[in-house]
Amino acid sequence: MQQVFKRPESLKDVQTHYCPGCHHGTIHRLVAEALDEFGLQKKTIGVASIGCSVFLYSYFDIDVVESPHGRAPAVATGVKRARPDSFVFTYQGDGDLAAIGTAEIIHAANRGEDISVIFVNNTTYGMTGGQMAPTTLLGQRTSTSPFGRKQDTEGYPIRVTELLSCLDGVAFAARAAVNTPKNLMDAKKQIKKAFRYQVEGKGFSFVEVLSSCPTNWGMSAIQANERVGKEMCDYFKLGTYKNTANF
Amino acid sequence: MRHDLFMSGFGGQGVLLAGTLLSHAAMIEEKNVSFLPSYGPEKRGGAAMCTIVITDGEIGSPVIGNPSVAIFLNQASLDKYGSRIKPGGVCIVNTSLVELDGFTRKDIEIIPIPMNAVAVQVGDARMVNMVAVGAYAARTGAVSLASLAEALKETLPERNHKFIPANVRALEAGASRCR
């Protein structure tokens, strides 16, 4: 009998701690599939960030180093420069990458470090209990914007992919989502493209993946999934923002 | 024998180069040496100072409160540090730029040398530092003139080696003022 679907080698056969309806598990799978398809598992060093995805090493069967909050691109820079033959990616949330780690992501991108960044944007600080993030949408209620985010006092949600795509050091930048089968297939393609950049030594690659957070949004899994499609995809437009090698 | 020297002037007079030269000369003579560029309140006002200790044995402190010998290349240096010289010590002064009238210490030996004029005489006004170092070496015997001449090769960048003969003349001119 032909096997048509199986767990990726790069993913462990364990249950995750993620909440029902959270997209992390799905995004993990896409990343693991991409690692498998390029045959990268044995030479990969993942950089885990602070947030719900800190347990990267519990779910991926690859070497992993933990990074302090926001510093994953700097840690990945050190790893890649010390071991240029390894495949290095970071997996960061929006609090980690777009707030406390703004300097590190901008400068790793600007140096054109030969690393790949998976940026999971769920418009909130998930692990700490749903506080306002730089990507929190206007009007969105969080535990630290209880009356809804207001541009007058809290500013605007940051579109990181657009921001980074302006930098000459960035070779590939795209935004994807996994809320529908079509978007999921596209997300897989974008992650694969990003990895191909590093595999071929073509420079810094970046994929933002919109994600749900039903628990902190106070929604059911289905409602949260719908919010990604309606509200988030409206503000954070999906697509390829930079693709210097035309993959 | 232990020699300590405090040298002070303003930026551009070659104080730090002179210190490096003395250090290299001491090393040629297989002595120990420390060369400490000093910090003072004028560090942003262009003052340059250094302390050099040359010994056969252990250096100990690279910082000296009351130096045995001081070289003052400008007025501000003498005014500020003249009182610190150890009683019985030596004060070598660039009288081209320093007025000695107000300096009344009787417990030290004062060696006045118009260093700018001497430097111009031997060919280049920029060699005030060499005149000073030559005088210091001749007066104290901390290092020999031959070692200083040799040390110029290590101290000056390759592109400036053509100036070594002129620098040696300046060292000798300074030394002749102390013989």
Next chain:
Amino acid sequence: MSKRLLVRGNEAICRGAVEAGCRPYFGYPITPQNDIPEYMSRVLPELDGVFIQAESEIASINMVLGAASTGVRAMTSSSSPGISLKLESISYMAAMELPCLIVNISRSGPGLGGIDASQGDYFQAVKGGGHGGYHTLVLAPYSIQEMYDLTMLAFDLAEIYRIPAMILGDAVVGQMKEPLEPHPRPSRELPPKDWALRGKGDGEQRFIKSLYLGDGELEARNWVLHAKYQALKENECRCEEFETSDASLIVTGFGSAARIAKTAVMMARDEGLKVGLLRPITLFPFPEKSFATATAYCKKVLDVELNTGQMVEDVRLSVARDAEVFFYGRPSGTGSLPTPEELLEQIKKHY
């Protein structure tokens, strides 16, 4: 004997690091240690090494973290305010047991302070300046030769004990020039780096982390780290004793203060005073036993520091119960570097 070179302390550190096999350097400009990144930016590319001037102190220490996690010898350097910024990640590296070298050519503070030689960072360096309770190995060179030798030693001990190591210097030992006798790295048996990340290859997954949430896990980790600090105290204390055997008063201090004090001790001896110098070279582990032994017979200790009193606390904890400890401090700033003559006065005052 190899030819002696006239180099400043900051360059001696670089030469020691390169000789020790350090190839990636990550740093950020700050006075008075800029000679270090400048030297490394010239030299490392020729050696197929890596030099990155990072966007911040924080980024540079995290680049060290990443590089160190792969098992290579990596370093960063900075000065006091910059070290403060690096502390979060130094805590991580202590928890992760990652060897590396951090150089602090410290400057006067607090705040922006000044750029003069200072020892105001003793507490920060030896007490685990960051969060959570940890130590780094701290070495305090007082000559240009020691800047070179202790840098090499720091890399070795860091690997043997899997601990971040720090060189704590200041503008005097950083900017001063003295003859340096370079020599090859002394051979030393080093443990295999079976923890280093290289990609799992055909083996088991490896990961390096500091997060422990299971019942009792983190407590156990802390006891493991504690045992390592005890082993360091047992095996790696280093100090210099000068004329202490018959001393009636022992002067102590570290780094540049000890260097100045040594001349004061020599001057006191010239005047017939029985004075010695006990100089800790490792600040962590602190040479407690040497102080206990020395003060079994010499009951007066004068501690000299370029601050208002930091190491003196460790001295007081280490000396014999009936020993008196005096303190003389000059918190640093322009014109505040003590002189040997000044320290001689203090010696006479307490002798």
